Amino acid sequence: MPMLQGKKMNWTSVEDFAKWYKINKFPIRPPQEDPVYVTEISMSYVLFREGQYQAELYLVKPNTGSPDHSHPGVENIITLWGGDIGLRANGIDYGMMLNAPLFGMQCDPIRNGSTHALECGPRGGAFLSLEKWDEGIKPTSVTIRWHGDTCGNQHTGLVDLS
Amino acid sequence: MWKTTEEFAKWYTDNGLPFQPPIGVEVFLSDDATAFCMYRNEQFQVELYLVHPQPNVPTHEHPGVEVIEVAVTHTAVNLIPVLKSGQSHGTGIKEKANTAGYPLISIQRWHPKLTPTTVAAQWKGKTAGPIHEELIRRFYPDAYIIPGYADVTRKKDELDKC
Numbered sequence: 350m351p352m353l354q355g356k357k358m359n360w361t362s363v364e365d366f367a368k369w370y371k372i373n374k375f376p377i378r379p380p381q382e383d384p385v386y387v388t389e390i391s392m393s394y395v396l397f398r399e400g401q402y403q404a405e406l407y408l409v410k411p412n413t414g415s416p417d418h419s420h421p422g423v424e425n426i427i428t429l430w431g432g433d434i435g436l437r438a439n440g441i442d443y444g445m446m447l448n449a450p451l452f453g454m455q456c457d458p459i460r461n462g463s464t465h466a467l468e469c470g471p472r473g474g475a476f477l478s479l480e481k482w483d484e485g486i487k488p489t490s491v492t493i494r495w496h497g498d499t500c501g502n503q504h505t506g507l508v509d510l511s
Numbered sequence: 512m513w514k515t516t517e518e519f520a521k522w523y524t525d526n527g528l529p530f531q532p533p534i535g536v537e538v539f540l541s542d543d544a545t546a547f548c549m550y551r552n553e554q555f556q557v558e559l560y561l562v563h564p565q566p567n568v569p570t571h572e573h574p575g576v577e578v579i580e581v582a583v584t585h586t587a588v589n590l591i592p593v594l595k596s597g598q599s600h601g602t603g604i605k606e607k608a609n610t611a612g613y614p615l616i617s618i619q620r621w622h623p624k625l626t627p628t629t630v631a632a633q634w635k636g637k638t639a640g641p642i643h644e645e646l647i648r649r650f651y652p653d654a655y656i657i658p659g660y661a662d663v664t665r666k667k668d669e670l671d672k673c
Binding site: 373374375376377378379381383384385387392393394396406408409410411430431432469471472473474475 | 530
């Protein structure tokens with residue numbers, strides 16, 4: 350059972366974790382064993398990790414996007430923070446929201462293996478990926494645990510599904 | 512309202528580094544860091560920088576802005592003493608980023624005559640590269656900017672007079 354500051358954490362799902370993370374005002378407690386992950390379209394960093402659960406911050410460059418992809422063995426909830434972000438997930442196109450007040454808005458969970466894609470407009474995009482990783486898989490970054498076309502050669506060099 | 516940068520920094524850290532991006536927040540891209548605003552209240556704001564691995568952070572100043580950097584570790588939040596307007600920094604950031612990059616939380620107080628944007632554009636000193644210079648030029652089209660150097664307190668007319 351994961352522990353946090355002496356308290357037992359008993360999240361049972363990614364929804365559970367996302368709810369806890371939001372109620373607790375999005376705590377920042379980086380594990381500091383991960384680098385800043387850099388691809389052709391984004392920079393990301395693990396802000397919080399406890400057991401198989403973690404929160405990753407993504408800052409996406411303006412006027413870029415990702416191809417359709419999935420993250421085998423990971424369930425995640427995307428919480429949008431700002432910028433111009435369009436998201437397609439679970440067969441639903443959430444559309445591009447130019448300069449929208451996105452504070453804390455989140456999509457439905459993206460289940461293990463579901464494909465999704467991201468598009469960013471002129472202000473780029475900032476979002477959190479709140480994640481639950483399957484037991485037996487060491488949490489790193491969903492940038493690494495990626496199935497599908499990549500965002501470019503730099504990204505391809507990071508992908509590892511072992 | 513807070514009276515000093517230190518007072519604001521204490522409030523912000525005591526309250527667990529709240530995420531409250533302003534409406535219209537955007538991702539600012541430079542050659543060696545990517546940033547977005549986590550919090551803003553009048554002349555006080557907080558930016559989160561993801562410093563890229565092996566950055567070229569030159570020694571520089573942020574004219575008209577006082578800055579307190581926050582180092583967040585797995586167990587603690589450490590405030591680095593305030594950088595006053597006219598003082599320089601940079602070397603420590605470069606050394607800390609090394610090959611992995613890291614997140615830097617920048618707590619700021621902007622001069623009353625300035626509109627808070629990003630300290631990456633409020634710059635005096637050597638620049639990080641052409642993307643950085645373009646970012647400064649966007650906010651200060653008339654500033655003294657030459658390849659490798661920018662000073663937003665001077666005008667580009669000075670170049671013509673030389």
